[in-house]
Amino acid sequence: MEKLLKEITPKSQDYSQWYTDVIKKADMVDYAPVKGFMVMKPYSYRMWEFIQAALDQKFRETGHQNAYFPLLIPEHLLIKEAEHVEGFSAEVAWVTMGGNEVLAERLAVRPTSETVVGAMYSQWIQSYRDLPVLINQWANVLRWEKSTRPFLRTTEFLWQEGHTVHRTAAEAEAETRQQLGIYHEMMENLLAIPVVAGAKSAGERFAGAIETYTLEALMGDGKALQSATSHFLGQNFARAFDIQYLDEDGTLKFGWTTSWGSSTRLIGALIMVHGDDKGLRLPPRVAPIQIVIVPIGRGKDREQVTRYAKLLSEQLSATFRVKLDDRDEFTPGYKFNDWEMRGVPLRIEIGPRDLAQQQVIVARRDTGEKIAVSEASLPDTLANLLDLVQDTLLQQARQYQQENTFAVENYQEMAHHNFKGFFMGDWCGQETCADQLKQETSVTIRCLPFDTELAGTGCIVCGRPGQHRALFARAY
Amino acid sequence: MEKLLKEITPKSQDYSQWYTDVIKKADMVDYAPVKGFMVMKPYSYRMWEFIQAALDQKFRETGHQNAYFPLLIPEHLLIKEAEHVEGFSAEVAWVTMGGNEVLAERLAVRPTSETVVGAMYSQWIQSYRDLPVLINQWANVLRWEKSTRPFLRTTEFLWQEGHTVHRTAAEAEAETRQQLGIYHEMMENLLAIPVVAGAKSAGERFAGAIETYTLEALMGDGKALQSATSHFLGQNFARAFDIQYLDEDGTLKFGWTTSWGSSTRLIGALIMVHGDDKGLRLPPRVAPIQIVIVPIGRGKDREQVTRYAKLLSEQLSATFRVKLDDRDEFTPGYKFNDWEMRGVPLRIEIGPRDLAQQQVIVARRDTGEKIAVSEASLPDTLANLLDLVQDTLLQQARQYQQENTFAVENYQEMAHHNFKGFFMGDWCGQETCADQLKQETSVTIRCLPFDTELAGTGCIVCGRPGQHRALFARAY
Numbered sequence: 001m002e003k004l005l006k007e008i009t010p011k012s013q014d015y016s017q018w019y020t021d022v023i024k025k026a027d028m029v030d031y032a033p034v035k036g037f038m039v040m041k042p043y044s045y046r047m048w049e050f051i052q053a054a055l056d057q058k059f060r061e062t063g064h065q066n067a068y069f070p071l072l073i074p075e076h077l078l079i080k081e082a083e084h085v086e087g088f089s090a091e092v093a094w095v096t097m098g099g100n101e102v103l104a105e106r107l108a109v110r111p112t113s114e115t116v117v118g119a120m121y122s123q124w125i126q127s128y129r130d131l132p133v134l135i136n137q138w139a140n141v142l143r144w145e146k147s148t149r150p151f152l153r154t155t156e157f158l159w160q161e162g163h164t165v166h167r168t169a170a171e172a173e174a175e176t177r178q179q180l181g182i183y184h185e186m187m188e189n190l191l192a193i194p195v196v197a198g199a200k201s202a203g204e205r206f207a208g209a210i211e212t213y214t215l216e217a218l219m220g221d222g223k224a225l226q227s228a229t230s231h232f233l234g235q236n237f238a239r240a241f242d243i244q245y246l247d248e249d250g251t252l253k254f255g256w257t258t259s260w261g262s263s264t265r266l267i268g269a270l271i272m273v274h275g276d277d278k279g280l281r282l283p284p285r286v287a288p289i290q291i292v293i294v295p296i297g298r299g300k301d302r303e304q305v306t307r308y309a310k311l312l313s314e315q316l317s318a319t320f321r322v323k324l325d326d327r328d329e330f331t332p333g334y335k336f337n338d339w340e341m342r343g344v345p346l347r348i349e350i351g352p353r354d355l356a357q358q359q360v361i362v363a364r365r366d367t368g369e370k371i372a373v374s375e376a377s378l379p380d381t382l383a384n385l386l387d388l389v390q391d392t393l394l395q396q397a398r399q400y401q402q403e404n405t406f407a408v409e410n411y412q413e414m415a416h417h418n419f420k421g422f423f424m425g426d427w428c429g430q431e432t433c434a435d436q437l438k439q440e441t442s443v444t445i446r447c448l449p450f451d452t453e454l455a456g457t458g459c460i461v462c463g464r465p466g467q468h469r470a471l472f473a474r475a476y
Numbered sequence: 477m478e479k480l481l482k483e484i485t486p487k488s489q490d491y492s493q494w495y496t497d498v499i500k501k502a503d504m505v506d507y508a509p510v511k512g513f514m515v516m517k518p519y520s521y522r523m524w525e526f527i528q529a530a531l532d533q534k535f536r537e538t539g540h541q542n543a544y545f546p547l548l549i550p551e552h553l554l555i556k557e558a559e560h561v562e563g564f565s566a567e568v569a570w571v572t573m574g575g576n577e578v579l580a581e582r583l584a585v586r587p588t589s590e591t592v593v594g595a596m597y598s599q600w601i602q603s604y605r606d607l608p609v610l611i612n613q614w615a616n617v618l619r620w621e622k623s624t625r626p627f628l629r630t631t632e633f634l635w636q637e638g639h640t641v642h643r644t645a646a647e648a649e650a651e652t653r654q655q656l657g658i659y660h661e662m663m664e665n666l667l668a669i670p671v672v673a674g675a676k677s678a679g680e681r682f683a684g685a686i687e688t689y690t691l692e693a694l695m696g697d698g699k700a701l702q703s704a705t706s707h708f709l710g711q712n713f714a715r716a717f718d719i720q721y722l723d724e725d726g727t728l729k730f731g732w733t734t735s736w737g738s739s740t741r742l743i744g745a746l747i748m749v750h751g752d753d754k755g756l757r758l759p760p761r762v763a764p765i766q767i768v769i770v771p772i773g774r775g776k777d778r779e780q781v782t783r784y785a786k787l788l789s790e791q792l793s794a795t796f797r798v799k800l801d802d803r804d805e806f807t808p809g810y811k812f813n814d815w816e817m818r819g820v821p822l823r824i825e826i827g828p829r830d831l832a833q834q835q836v837i838v839a840r841r842d843t844g845e846k847i848a849v850s851e852a853s854l855p856d857t858l859a860n861l862l863d864l865v866q867d868t869l870l871q872q873a874r875q876y877q878q879e880n881t882f883a884v885e886n887y888q889e890m891a892h893h894n895f896k897g898f899f900m901g902d903w904c905g906q907e908t909c910a911d912q913l914k915q916e917t918s919v920t921i922r923c924l925p926f927d928t929e930l931a932g933t934g935c936i937v938c939g940r941p942g943q944h945r946a947l948f949a950r951a952y
Contacts, residue, residue, distance in 0.1 A: 030596060030599070030600070032546040032592070033549070033550050033553055033592060033595055034546060034549075034550055034583060037546040037547075037548065038546070039543065039544065039545050039546065039596055040543055040544040041543055042542060042543045042611065045541075045542050045543045046541070046542070049542065065521075066518060066522070066525065067516055067518045068521055068524075068634060069508070069515050070508040070509075070510060070632055071513075071585075071616055071618065071632050072510050072513065072569075072618075072632070073510075074509050074510055077509055089576075090575050091575060092574075092575070093571050093574045093575075094571065094572065094573040095569050095571050095572075096571075097569065097570040097572060098568075098620040098631075099566050099567060099569075099622075100565075100566060107510060109547075109585070116508070119509055120506060120508075120515055123506070124506070129805070140547055140616065142547065144574040144575040146575075155574075156546055156547050156548070158544060329605070
């Protein structure tokens with residue numbers, strides 16, 4: 001029993017090591033043969049599939065269709081949008097040989113697809129009748145990162161990237177906001193992660209964007225994680241890639257484009273927002289296994305209990321994602337720890353006495369609470385408990401975020417909190433202040449939250465009058 | 477009306493040009509900026525999603541889980557299994573630069589993942605209790621092909637690749653057959669494509685496999701298309717990658733592995749098996765749009781008809797995949813041709829007279845038949861018609877295959893059929909005969925079909941006693 005727990009470093013002792021221990025011990029990932037790459041094992045990949053399903057449905061409901069664009073982008077295309085290439089050039093992996101021949105032009109493994117999508121859209125779009133174009137793709141991308149962490153920053157990651165073209169700036173801007181809303185809802189409802197939504201400051205925008213909207217979540221160590229972004233690209237990419245349409249009035253106009261993405265990074269957030277010293281704690285809606293059943297007993301008792309547990313498992317599987325752990329080689333105690341480490345929301349224990357009393361014991365992963373539940377009321381109780389766990393995790397995360405959000409009047413105040421948490425403060429709007437802050441404290445402007453007002457206490461760096469209320473934090 | 481039809485070259489005139497016309501005009505693909513790559517537009521990508529959903533469900537039901545392995549494979553891993561690397565080395569694309577630095581070791585963009593999966597499995601598998609390992613991945617792969625055709629042979633394609641490890645040869649062999657069975661069922665039930673199932677001859681096996689099982693389908697021009705394969709890899713990869721497990725008897729043993737795959741190539745088969753001179757003909761189960769509604773009429777009539785068509789479209793959308801074509805700028809005739817080209821199985825026409833008589837006209841894409849259907853019986857009739865179209869397409873394809881399968885006693889007989897069709901003949905089992913046949917006629921051994929018997933007429937090439945009954949054809 002003790003062995004498993006000892007394998008996970010306590011969060012308080014070394015958060016980074018805790019994270020590494022959890023993802024390995026909970027069987028989520030393994031390190032690939034090439035540095036910076038990871039293998040997503042079935043347990044974490046299943047979580048990604050739930051995220052995919054939730055987003056894909058919403059994208060479809062809002063009129064988007066999936067398509068697939070090529071992995072490799074010729075260099076001459078990648079460099080067409082000046083700001084964009086500047087933002088990505090240092091991170092690109094290049095294919096220079098195909099078959100046994102050296103290629104005439106080197107090909108970028110896509111770091112993102114605005115360029116190749118733009119080149120195609122310029123051919124597809126002729127008339128205002130062709131608009132809007134609302135396309136999403138599920139794909140892998142590569143960014144050659146110097147320092148990597150599984151899920152949070154990997155050289156290759158899986159994501160979806162939406163790319164749309166609209167007739168007017170207002171329509172494109174509305175699309176950008178709508179898609180951010182879809183991410184927002186998914187994060188709270190599926191992942192039980194509260195976020196702060198807002199606009200990026202100019203210095204933190206996507207390379208080539210007019211506006212970048214973001215969702216910022218607070219991790220268990222007080223650092224922020226940018227969780228999903230949605231970009232209003234204005235006409236920058238339309239001009240670079242000649243995306244023009246003949247409008248109803250007979251004149252040729254540039255389209256207004258957007259792009260928006262979310263990635264396997266979300267699984268990193270899931271771990272860091274909900275995990276504790278025993279390992280993962282998974283919100284039921286994204287848990288590959290929602291209920292684990294552990295039969296308890298020896299000898300003849302064990303046989304009887306296991307037979308019953310098998311029946312129960314089959315019955316509950318019609319409604320829930322259930323796993324029966326009838327392994328012989330482990331003790332119940334070991335199994336309890338094992339499934340707690342993997343974050344399974346509910347555990348059902350069945351012993352000979354429970355069997356006699358027509359009841360089972362249900363243990364909650366989030367609170368540790370154990371209750372006896374009669375056989376008759378079990379399905380309903382489990383459904384209610386799963387909702388309760390989902391809700392409790394969101395409430396706990398919300399409370400943690402609230403308790404760790406601090407209004408500051410000057411940036412030195414952040415030191416009182418060891419620079420851990422969300423800091424709300426006025427900002428003069430000058431990038432020089434943002435740069436100074438970053439250099440001195442590693443704190444960055446995470447976003448300019450929607451619907452906030454200036455406190456009027458002056459820029460937290462220079463003291464001059466504030467232009468924006470901003471969310472500051474150290475970030476992943 | 478004529479314009480659209482003229483855009484598609486008749487099959488009989490130039491099959492290859494017909495194919496190219498159909499995929500472009502039906503809005504399925506576009507050519508990407510890099511030669512040999514394609515863009516899958518929403519219409520064809522949706523078909524891929526239906527194929528994915530059908531296979532994924534069956535994989536899951538048979539105990540498989542999805543995971544994700546890295547895109548890039550270091551050269552030293554790729555070359556570990558000798559036959560395997562020989563089979564793929566000429567087709568590999570290499571990443572040689574990451575960021576702005578030249579890499580110490582070049583990295584292959586995966587042409588298939590046996591090697592990197594094998595390297596991981598050797599770490600994951602310790603004991604017989606860890607077996608079987610049943611993992612699938614949905615991914616993109618690259619093979620640097622000299623001559624490409626959209627869907628059929630592209631430098632990048634999307635596929636799924638299953639990789640499993642078993643305790644015994646028999647279990648691995650059974651897995652290989654089971655997965656072939658899943659492909660077989662999907663092809664007939666979803667895509668309405670009949671196939672011949674069998675084992676590949678040694679010369680046509682997957683590089684490194686002991687046995688390769690295949691499904692061969694007959695295209696509209698009399699050529700075969702290898703549609704899905706399942707490989708029994710014996711212990712070849714287990715030895716190369718050191719996949720060993722401690723068995724119950726306390727000894728260390730090599731695992732037995734399999735791999736199996738199917739790809740976006742299936743969409744090429746769908747086009748070539750069912751398409752006609754008007755364009756695509758889609759089996760309803762894989763059709764992104766199952767029913768298109770075209771309102772007909774002018775002026776005031778048109779308004780009334782369109783209003784009704786809209787209501788009908790909303791009502792039917794609960795059950796079917798429906799598209800209302802209320803575009804102003806095109807005539808009904810143009811729309812009929814347009815949707816026929818895209819292969820939509822059923823078309824509903826509604827004119828003012830139909831409206832008055834509380835009926836609609838339903839036209840079948842497969843037969844061209846038109847029937848009047850009363851409003852009251854419409855939903856049931858549509859459901860029945862969709863089943864009928866699905867079934868008819870399968871029967872037609874089956875009949876075509878039967879009529880174009882010829883028993884031959886010597887290979888010269890194939891010339892009577894211009895080498896078009898499936899040819900069944902005895903084969904002595906010598907690769908020299910297979911080589912001679914290929915060189916002289918471009919005909920290859922597609923498979924040694926299951927459950928067939930020798931005719932006893934001698935090898936179709938050398939006349940010596942036959943060892944196998946074989947399926948011969950020219951192939952894509």
